Amino acid sequence: MRARVLLIAVALFALLAASASAHPLGNFSINHLDRLRVSGDRVDVTYILDQAEIPTFQERGLSSDAVLAKKRAEVERGLVLTVNGARVPLAVAGPGQISFPPGQGGLKLTRVVLPLVARVSHPRSVQLHDGTFPGRIGWKAIVAQPGSGTDVHSSVSSGDPTSGLRSYPKSALRSPLDERDATLSVKPGNGSLTAPKGPDQGEATTHNRSGDGFAGVFADAAAGRGVLVFFLLAALAWGAMHALSPGHGKTMVAAYLVGTRGRARHAVALGATVTVTHTMGVFALGVVTLLLSQWILPEQLYPWLNLVSGLMVVVIGAAVLRKRVASSQFPVPSHHHHGHHHHHPADGGRRTADISPKGIIAMGASAGLIPCPSALVVLLAAIAQHQIALGLLLITMFSLGLAATLTGLGLVVVYANRLTSRINMSGRLVAALPAVSALVIVGAGCVLTAHAVPQLV
Amino acid sequence: MAAVFAVALVVFMLVNRGSRVHDTVSDADNPAALVGASTDTRIKSFQALVRAHPKDSRGYGLLADAYLQKVRETGDASYYTRAGAVLHTALRLNPRDPAALTGASTLALARHDFRGGLDYAEQARMAAPYVVKPLGDIVDAQVELGRYAEARRTLHLMVDAQPNLASYARVSYWRELHGDLPGAIRAMKLAVSAGGQAAENVAYVQTLLGNLYFTVGRLDDSREAYRTALARFPGYVPASAGLAGVEAAHGRFSIAIRRYRDAVARLPLPQYVVALGETELAAGRRAAARRDLALVGAEEKLLQANGVNTDVDLALFEASHGSPTRAVVLARRAWAQAPSVRSADALGWALTRAGRPAEGLRFGHRALALGSRDPMFLFHAGLSASAAGRAGEARAYLARSVALNRRFSPLYAPRAERALAEMAGGRLQVTG
Secondary structure, three states: OHHHHHHHHHHHHHHHHHOOOOOOOOOOOEEEEEEEEEOOOEEEEEEEEEEOHHHHHHOOOOOHHHHHHHHHHHHHHHEEEEEOOEEEOOEEOOOOEEEOOEOHHHOEOEEEEEEEEEEOOOOOEEEEEEOOOOOOOOOEEEEEEOOOOEEEEEOOOOOOOOOOOOOOOOOOOOOOOEOOEEEEEEEEOOOEEEEEOOOOOOEEEEEOOOOHHHHHHHHHHHOOOHHHHHHHHHHHHHHHHHOOOOOOOHHHHHHHHHHHOOOHHHHHHHHHHHHHHHHHHHHHHHHHHHHHHHHOOHHHHHHHHHHHHHHHHHHHHHHHHHHHHHHHHOOOOOHHHOOOOOOOOOOHHHOOOOOOHHHHHHHHHHHHOOOOHHHHHHHHHHHHOOOHHHHHHHHHHHHHHHHHHHHHHHHHHHHHOOHHHHOOOOOHHHHHHHHHHHHHHHHHHHHHHHHHHHHHO | OHHHHHHHHHHHHHHHOOOOOOOOOOOOOOHHHHOOOOHHHHHHHHHHHHHHOOOOHHHHHHHHHHHHHHHHHHOOOHHHHHHHHHHHHHHHHOOOOHHHHHHHHHHHHHOOOHHHHHHHHHHHHHHOOOOOHHHHHHHHHHHHOOOHHHHHHHHHHHHHHOOOHHHHHHHHHHHHHOOOHHHHHHHHHHHHHHOOOOHHHHHHHHHHHHHHHHHOOOHHHHHHHHHHHHHHOOOOHHHHHHHHHHHHHOOOHHHHHHHHHHHHHHOOOHHHHHHHHHHHHHOOOHHHHHHHHHHHHHHHHHHHHOOOOOHHHHHHHHHHHOOHHHHHHHHHHHHHHOOOHHHHHHHHHHHHHOOOHHHHHHHHHHHOOOOOOOHHHHHHHHHHHHHOOOHHHHHHHHHHHHHOOOOOOOOHHHHHHHHHHHHHHHHHHHHO
């Protein structure tokens, strides 16, 4: 536990430190990306601008509103959308976002995200020409995304190796993309997109999905990332193994089922409930992040999120610790099970309690409500990597593994009855372990919080 | 298990960033077919060549050469990084690959690491004694390190072996440094007519020819040369900046400023920013000049952060527009690393501006020791001599600085003339 938290904390530090280094495409560069999505009645373009240190410095003294207005004017001038052979005006669909992330030499960068939309009817051919910032070096790209109610064949790739101009391919065998034109042929359809996977490569078809974060993950997997499958399986296995470590309510599950003379379906229901509630806190954090990132620039969001997650880990650790201390002060018959289940001591007096669905949910929730710090840490690492969708997917797999183990354990208990309750796991060291692990959680939370604060001031 | 998983996850996410594109290009196995092809085409083909033969150092050498050419054409320094990585691989595969050693030399010189560049070029020369290209890098390094006699011998070897654009252009520069401006112009014309593989190469020597015409005051020829360069390579920033200089020399400051501003917007290299700021100062737009010249300070920070050595240019900038004390530090370092006439001029001017004109004038003499007729060298030496109380010498230098081109700089040429007039006035008063 300690080793894992430390390793991930170290990885996080390294990543955050790296974000303040040189602009990979040179201090002069102006990089921009258009995300193009053609639907039956509208064309959406998200214009993303990543401007390096020197051009940002040249605009110093201007207010951020003035800079944003300047960029908007440049986009209105340079971005030309042609639908069915006629030019269609692109209207600004929102205020746009501007931020100034730190760059090299104490200078700043400029990052702008500008949503644009054009109302169209029955688009058959769509061309986008990005003539913004002519003659300036940098990464210039257009990526196509699946729309709704259309079947699109695109000349430009659907993949963006820069994750929205946040990181650039480092391979020395690749030149920065210089793509300013996209041609799409459109038919009515169900939100499918056929696009080249990359320059000079075959085509892949992706489909529109409600949460495009997940869609991205699946698209990546479809683009031949066998590694992803491995990681999903590994997450599943880890979840299964992890359920065996202290503090996951499995002893409580066992005790409950033993105490109530539960049956197989109760074991399944209880295992599932524990897992769902157990992962819910982690999951909620990820979903909130995804939603917020629609409205707030991730650069502005992540420092706050880092702070919140750091504080959350501290609180969780403190809560666990408090419980440990409380349970050691008020020894209950079941304390040697070292689970956080003193609400439901498995003493003989309650063995005759009825099993109701409500009881099982309450039981599972009380056991699983405290999020598992390990799962949280994986999600935080994914957030730091701007790979929230992947993180959520991994957490899901992790939960499934957890559920499998808990349910399996429950089933064993149900069938072998009373066997588990006789296993004696007491002993000083084992008794102290939960408290130590709680302290480690608090420590990790403090480290994460301490690192998040300087980013905000 | 869990720790291994977590670390592997982070590694996977890092590696996964941007490893999505795998392009393949045919007809790349024949580099000879690419003579005359555009730099982008060559880059694409050599990238494919390297992917097809990843264990062959030669492909990496060709690719690095194309990357370095790309920087010349666009100023996109990210290609230096790519070239560096590719050359590293090439030299790991074969430490004696002549093309890779030459590329490493060119890259080192581009980063103003003249000793490192010389070392690589000499290794390339040893690995392939009959290849001419490393000689160009050896000449450049020797000139920048102030070893002019050695440079002359190398240059002879180079011209004899291959009288082409690269060798003629270097002959021209060598003559210019020694004050033979007509000879320099003749050699540069030969470089232009010799032609080159890439359009940018010809545009470059045409721009250099324009600069020479400007120095000798043939402003119309100068403008013509820049226009030809722009026709050859549209949007070529050095030629646009040259045209701006011609406009400034004609006193058309608004047009000049507009042109410089355009050049700076596309390629904000310190030299163009300084030219813009100085033209604005000449036009009396002090606030705009201050604003623009502050950009040089920002670039200084970035260059330092990137470990690029531009001490001479920054020393001159600091001496004229910033802190003379800092200028002295920078120029001393430059002089210690590469005792060339350029660093002598910078150190001399910095010392004079820092209030030590006698010392400054000594370095001014060194800057002019080869016989250079560079108007800026002469202007600096003239003001140093004047501040050191040597009026006769000062008059001579200042008169020579404006002799060829009365408007060699929108800011400094009028100052030189004013200083001359003051000295003449002073003498009249004394004698009268």
